[in-house]
């Protein structure tokens with residue numbers, strides 16, 4: 225709520241421009257309708273478990289070789305958008321340049337996707353859980369992008385959200401690591417900070433900005449799974 229009010233207040237001082245094409249916008253907007261319409265959804269031929277796109281056409285829905293081998297601790301991961309120059313630019317502006325108000329637009333894109341996605345929309349009484357940041361990174365960035373997204377999604381979809389995890393170990397940047405290295409890198413980085421009774425039999429949805437290899441999501445889900453939830457899904461704005 226505070227973020228929402230703050231961004232509306234800023235609009236009075238700095239009339240908004242589209243974050244992608246720079247055309248002037250009405251107050252309260254960060255993206256124009258034509259840029260919004262051109263953001264790419266995930267391809268329909270993607271891994272059932274991690275959302276990774278397959279080359280060519282599949283005869284039937286299936287999981288990719290990575291997921292068959294690694295068996296992620298979550299049931300499925302999906303994303304509202306596919307990575308391209310525009311969507312990466314938006315995420316970059318949102319979290320690295322520090323435009324938290326863009327989180328409202330990204331969450332709106334996410335909420336629209338959520339309502340129409342067959343698997344997400346069917347989860348009964350879902351509980352959104354943001355992927356936590358380590359306190360040292362939180363201090364540097366000033367906000368946790370996953371928390372903003374979870375709060376906004378919770379507001380727009382009228383579902384519960386809970387900060388159930390804590391990041392106890394700061395992990396080096398993962399961008400250049402392989403999937404196996406990332407899995408090792410994040411192991412033991414998260415702790416449960418809520419009573420397991422709050423998670424038991426619930427449909428949990430881990431929320432983050434970007435899904436890359438799924439190592440972070442797998443490790444978070446591994447910790448959450450100990451509380452015996454009904455299901456664990458992963459929902460991100462972007463699938464890298």
Ligand SMILES: [Zn+2]
Pocket residue numbers: 242243244245246247255256257258259260
């Ligand atoms: Zn635009």
Ligand SMILES: [Zn+2]
Pocket residue numbers: 271272273274275276287288289290291292
């Ligand atoms: Zn997969």
